[in-house]
Every structure is written in structure tokens, then in C-alpha cells.
Amino acid sequence: MLLISSLGVILIIITTVVMMLAALLSKKSIVDREKSSPFECGFDPKSSSRLPFSLRFFLIAVIFLIFDVEIVLLLPLIVLLPYSSPSVWLSVGIFFLLVLILGLYHEWNQGALDWAH
Template sequence: MISLLIMSILILMISFIIMMLATILSKKSFIDREKASPFECGFDPISSSRLPFSLRFFLIAVIFLIFDVEIALLFPLILIMNFSSIMMWFIVSSIFILILLIGLYHEWNQGALNWAN
């Protein structure tokens, strides 16, 4: 029990030291406006250096992430099937998949899955 406490304190101290070192080393001593501006062969920049980000691409990525996490959450359900009743397992997994399908239908109905209008 004491070794677990000592190990926990040691891990917390190491993580705190690493966070403090990262904070100290990441600070810039001064900000130079010329170095921060985009360089286009000595000419003034014509347009913004940042390109607009497609919101549709972001929504598709979030939907993919949700279904990717869903697969990771369904694997433990298969493992606990041996330890719990089949009916309880079926109800929990059915509710989980039903919630995901309702969300997918809502996204489809709102037009978030259409790439071209």
C-alpha cells in the first residue's frame, strides 16, 4: 500500500516537472513582426496565409470519429457477454446502436452527409 502511494506521488511529480519544463521552454523571448509575417519572394502578401477550412469536412470527420469510438465501445460488450445475462447484454447493445442510428438519421436528414449541393 505504501509503495503504491510512493509510486503515485513519484508519477505526479515527474508529470508536473515535465509540464513545467514544457511551459518554460515553449515561451518565446520576443515576438518579431517581420518573422511572423508570411514571406512571398519579398513582396507584400496578396491574400491571407490561412486557407478557409471546410466545415463539411469537419462534420464528416466528427461523424467518423463517433462511429470509430462506437466500435471501440462495442468490443467490451462482447467480452462481458459471458459474465452477464444475454437479455441484459442485448438490451444495452440495442439501445446503444439505436441511439447511434437515430443520430446518423438526424445528420442525414439535415444534409450534413451530402458532399455536393
């Protein structure tokens, strides 16, 4: 028991020292204006290189990702059909779809799916 705890303490010390060394050695002390400016074929940029990001697009992308994950979670229900009773399978499937539809309704009601704004 003493061996395991002492090995744990040694591992924590080693990882802390390595992380501190990496943080100290990776810092760049000289900030060069040329290196931090955007590059457009050697010329000064005509306009701002940082375009404003559409928060609406990001929100739609996150909603799409959530619904994709939920569909992936629904697919194993088809494989489980022969191994479970139909009533349990149907109740789990309906409950999951109900949560999915309620989430969609909430997003729609809050206006997250409106592109007009």
C-alpha cells in the same frame, strides 16, 4: 485538519504565483513584421498563405470521430457475453445500436452528410 487546509492554501498560492510569473514573462512585447509573415524560401508569397478551411470537412471528421468512439464502446460487449445473461446483453446492445442509428439518421436528415453543398 488545520495542516491539510494550510498546505492546500499554500499550494494554491504557489501555483497562482507561478502562473502569473509565466504569463508575465512569456509575453512578447515587440511584434516583428518579418517574423509574423509567412515564409516561402525567403521570397514574398505569391498568394494568401491562409487557405479557407472547409467547415463541411471538419463536420464530417467530427462525425467520423464520434462513430469511432461508439464502435470502441461496443467492442467490450463481446467480452462481456459469457459473464452476463443473454437477454441483458442483447437489450444493452440493441439500445446502444438504436441510439447510434438514430444519431446517424438525425445527421443525415439535417444534411450534415451531403457533400454537394
